[in-house]
Amino acid sequence: MKLLLTGNEAAAEAAIQAGCRYYYGYPITPQNELINYMSVRMPEVGGTFIQAESEIAAINMVYGSAAAGARTMTSSSSPGISLKQEGMSYLAGSELPCVIVNIQRGGPGLGDISASQADYFQAVKGGGHGDYHTIVLAPSSAQEMANLVYDAFDLADKYRNPVLILGDAQIGQLMEPVEFNKKPKKNLPVKNWALTGAEGRERRIIKSFYPVKGQLEEFNAHLQRKYKLIEEHEVRYEAINIHEADIVLVAYGTSARICKEVVKKSLRFNFKVGMIRPITLWPFPKEITRKLSESVQCILTVEMSAGQMVEDVRLAVEGRCPVHFYGRTGGGVPTSSEIIRKIVEILPDNSEVNTLLQLVEAK
Amino acid sequence: MTEKIILAGFGGQGMMLLGKLLAQAAMVDGKYVTFFPSYGTEVRGGTAVYHLIISTEEIFSPLIEEADILIVMNQPSYQKYKDMLKHDGLLIMNSSMIKPDDSPVPEAKTYKVPATEIASKLGNVLVSNIVILGAYLAIKRLFSTNQILNQLNAVLKGKKSDLFTINKQALESGIEAINHSKTC
Amino acid sequence: MQTIYEKPKTLIDTSTHFCPGCGHGIVLRLIAEIIDAWGIRGKTIGLAPVGCAVLAYNYLDIDMCEAAHGRPPAVATGIKRVHPDNIVFAYQGDGDLAAIGTAEIIHAANRGENITFIFVNNAVYGMTNGQMAPTTLPGQRTATTPAGRDSANYGYPIRICELLAVLDGTSYIERVSLSSPENIRKTKKALEKGFTTQLEKKGFSLIEILSPCPIYWRMDANESMKYIDEDMTRIFPLGVVKDWTQKN
Numbered sequence: 080m081k082l083l084l085t086g087n088e089a090a091a092e093a094a095i096q097a098g099c100r101y102y103y104g105y106p107i108t109p110q111n112e113l114i115n116y117m118s119v120r121m122p123e124v125g126g127t128f129i130q131a132e133s134e135i136a137a138i139n140m141v142y143g144s145a146a147a148g149a150r151t152m153t154s155s156s157s158p159g160i161s162l163k164q165e166g167m168s169y170l171a172g173s174e175l176p177c178v179i180v181n182i183q184r185g186g187p188g189l190g191d192i193s194a195s196q197a198d199y200f201q202a203v204k205g206g207g208h209g210d211y212h213t214i215v216l217a218p219s220s221a222q223e224m225a226n227l228v229y230d231a232f233d234l235a236d237k238y239r240n241p242v243l244i245l246g247d248a249q250i251g252q253l254m255e256p257v258e259f260n261k262k263p264k265k266n267l268p269v270k271n272w273a274l275t276g277a278e279g280r281e282r283r284i285i286k287s288f289y290p291v292k293g294q295l296e297e298f299n300a301h302l303q304r305k306y307k308l309i310e311e312h313e314v315r316y317e318a319i320n321i322h323e324a325d326i327v328l329v330a331y332g333t334s335a336r337i338c339k340e341v342v343k344k345s346l347r348f349n350f351k352v353g354m355i356r357p358i359t360l361w362p363f364p365k366e367i368t369r370k371l372s373e374s375v376q377c378i379l380t381v382e383m384s385a386g387q388m389v390e391d392v393r394l395a396v397e398g399r400c401p402v403h404f405y406g407r408t409g410g411g412v413p414t415s416s417e418i419i420r421k422i423v424e425i426l427p428d429n430s431e432v433n434t435l436l437q438l439v440e441a442k
Numbered sequence: 443m444t445e446k447i448i449l450a451g452f453g454g455q456g457m458m459l460l461g462k463l464l465a466q467a468a469m470v471d472g473k474y475v476t477f478f479p480s481y482g483t484e485v486r487g488g489t490a491v492y493h494l495i496i497s498t499e500e501i502f503s504p505l506i507e508e509a510d511i512l513i514v515m516n517q518p519s520y521q522k523y524k525d526m527l528k529h530d531g532l533l534i535m536n537s538s539m540i541k542p543d544d545s546p547v548p549e550a551k552t553y554k555v556p557a558t559e560i561a562s563k564l565g566n567v568l569v570s571n572i573v574i575l576g577a578y579l580a581i582k583r584l585f586s587t588n589q590i591l592n593q594l595n596a597v598l599k600g601k602k603s604d605l606f607t608i609n610k611q612a613l614e615s616g617i618e619a620i621n622h623s624k625t626c
Numbered sequence: 627m628q629t630i631y632e633k634p635k636t637l638i639d640t641s642t643h644f645c646p647g648c649g650h651g652i653v654l655r656l657i658a659e660i661i662d663a664w665g666i667r668g669k670t671i672g673l674a675p676v677g678c679a680v681l682a683y684n685y686l687d688i689d690m691c692e693a694a695h696g697r698p699p700a701v702a703t704g705i706k707r708v709h710p711d712n713i714v715f716a717y718q719g720d721g722d723l724a725a726i727g728t729a730e731i732i733h734a735a736n737r738g739e740n741i742t743f744i745f746v747n748n749a750v751y752g753m754t755n756g757q758m759a760p761t762t763l764p765g766q767r768t769a770t771t772p773a774g775r776d777s778a779n780y781g782y783p784i785r786i787c788e789l790l791a792v793l794d795g796t797s798y799i800e801r802v803s804l805s806s807p808e809n810i811r812k813t814k815k816a817l818e819k820g821f822t823t824q825l826e827k828k829g830f831s832l833i834e835i836l837s838p839c840p841i842y843w844r845m846d847a848n849e850s851m852k853y854i855d856e857d858m859t860r861i862f863p864l865g866v867v868k869d870w871t872q873k874n
Contacts, residue, residue, distance in 0.1 A: 127708075139697040139700035166694065249504065286692035287692065288680060336502045
């Protein structure tokens with residue numbers, strides 16, 4: 080059955096469906112529908128809902144419930160996610176599975192409450208202190224929000240690692256039809272590390288402190304091996320019209336929806352626009368990006384930021400083709416005509432300019 | 443078929459519900475639909491605007507740059523959003539609260555429905571949104587009355603079920619208002 | 627031969643990392659004694675703070691969890707909500723509980739979390755080489771108050787027990803000390819009462835323990851005990867501050 084839900088509500092319900100029974104949050108626009116939904120649903124399913132005194136407390140409650148072996152989640156928006164970074168570093172350092180949702184808003188500082196993708200660096204490069212990664216998933220619709228939140232719990236358990244859902248105000252607020260049809264995953268590892276009380280067994284310790292010289296380096300090596308495994312197995316992206324494309328757009332989330340419109344418009348003309356939509360931002364779809372750089376005239380990255388993901392695109396391309404950037408900041412959402420005008424501007428071969436300008440007018 | 447509708451009124455005039463009823467009817471009808479509500483600091487009393495897109499094809503941006511239809515419930519909403527309507531678009535306004543003569547939208551097909559007045563006569567000013575919804579149904583015929591009534595039933599089940607009758611009357615009054623009036 | 631004294635089984639046989647004359651070893655031993663005597667090793671989960679007691683899990687043979695600095699009350703909440711029938715205690719120092727973690731302890735108390743908090747107050751930051759703590763006494767010299775804590779500039783020692791007792795969510799709060807065998811016996815009784823409070827699901831309990839830090843107090847062991855009795859207890863009076871078993 081389909082339900083008309085906001086992305087925020089879809090995230091909350093998907094968590095419930097995935098067996099999350101411990102939610103800790105703190106109100107912040109534009110993710111309030113998520114915490115509100117949880118306050119109603121958690122008691123219905125016999126779960127725990129706490130409105131914490133702060134984002135810091137919320138992420139640490141998540142840490143506790145994860146250490147105790149439960150599926151657990153928190154959510155917030157950009158300024159609140161900044162506060163959670165300490166906890167996220169500890170979660171990664173203690174290898175605790177959990178899901179964190181960031182419905183990004185404009186920054187820096189208090190910024191505003193409109194959609195933004197300016198937390199990309201924070202999300203994929205660590206955010207907190209130390210050499211660590213969270214798995215980062217980027218939905219571009221309410222339905223995909225539901226699917227990815229569900230998958231996030233499996234990924235978290237599979238790798239004993241925090242998973243971050245990187246949405247934005249538009250994905251969070253937008254209402255779309257959503258279906259919950261995911262099936263529980265089998266063969267997830269048993270949580271033989273969880274704290275339950277050491278009845279009849281050796282005691283367990285959840286920690287990230289390694290004071291004996293050499294131990295921490297060994298632990299970091301273990302983390303890096305795990306991250307490599309994730310990079311090898313968990314990359315996800317959507318590729319549209321990339322074969323024979325003259326130019327490829329790279330965009331995620333809300334920006335990707337707009338880019339998809341450009342791709343669709345271009346189908347009516349000779350000039351071929353393809354697109355890559357990373358679904359995992361970490362691990363980033365490096366391989367496909369590198370491959371494309373050998374066949375296209377150039378790549379255009381579109382973001383609602385001053386240019387963050389474009390750095391990962393360039394790292395993947397390694398100079399094989401020009402990588403351009405178009406971005407809006409401070410609540411601005413790119414339009415399809417803006418993107419087409421940008422394509423006209425950057426195109427090495429301008430024989431198609433007139434065709435493209437027709438695209439701007441195309442409805 | 444793609445229909446881009448902007449709904450605006452002051453917070454409390456029920457634009458959220460109006461849009462949601464249409465969106466749900468569209469969803470049940472198997473159409474693609476996006477409904478993007480305004481959110482944030484100004485809610486009660488301020489201008490609330492909603493972007494609703496119903497289509498037989500995949501919808502990309504849920505934000506409307508140029509609306510096919512503008513439904514406005516009060517003067518400030520009309521002033522603020524009339525320029526977003528495409529030049530030959532469709533304008534449905536609550537004439538109880540809007541004087542369009544100050545700055546008309548020249549080529550738009552305009553329907554004036556005294557929704558607040560009609561709702562008051564029915565006994566509850568809060569159903570003015572449903573009167574307007576009725577008007578929209580009579581003009582566009584995208585959904586049958588029954589499709590909308592089913593959604594209303596779902597929304598009003600439980601504690602609010604006694605409100606169903608007046609909402610049904612409001613819907614019918616809106617339809618009637620269009621069927622008995624001439625286009626301006 | 628009759629055994630009249632032995633190491634508690636729950637206390638791990640390892641060399642200590644605590645400084646000479648430190649009180650932490652005594653408190654950890656008391657906790658181990660209670661766990662042994664009550665046979666609750668299998669259902670107890672402990673929280674270690676950041677600070678001198680971060681390595682508490684090196685000494686206690688039970689399931690334990692580390693928490694970021696000041697966050698044990700939030701982490702303990704997350705654990706206790708998953709395992710409401712386990713005994714969950716958080717072991718925290720004065721910097722952890724009364725400075726960086728003030729919000730977490732106040733709100734755990736205010737929610738009436740059914741958790742036992744063991745608050746070791748030695749009025750100084752030992753782990754980082756002796757800086758001022760929120761509980762440092764007026765006039766007390768530390769690495770960051772070299773001329774002594776001047777309240778005009780550095781504020782006053784925080785009385786956590788009295789602060790938390792006014793919250794409706796708290797059930798049992800007592801301040802004890804380690805300054806003498808008699809006081810150590812009282813400390814053990816207070817810890818038992820804290821665990822009892824939790825077992826009977828009566829809610830939030832906190833035991834503040836005045837504990838010596840001879841190294842950073844720049845005293846010998848005897849002077850430290852005297853300092854607790856004569857100076858610390860003037861600011862931090864011993865006794866029950868709140869008790870659910872005594873109806874007022």
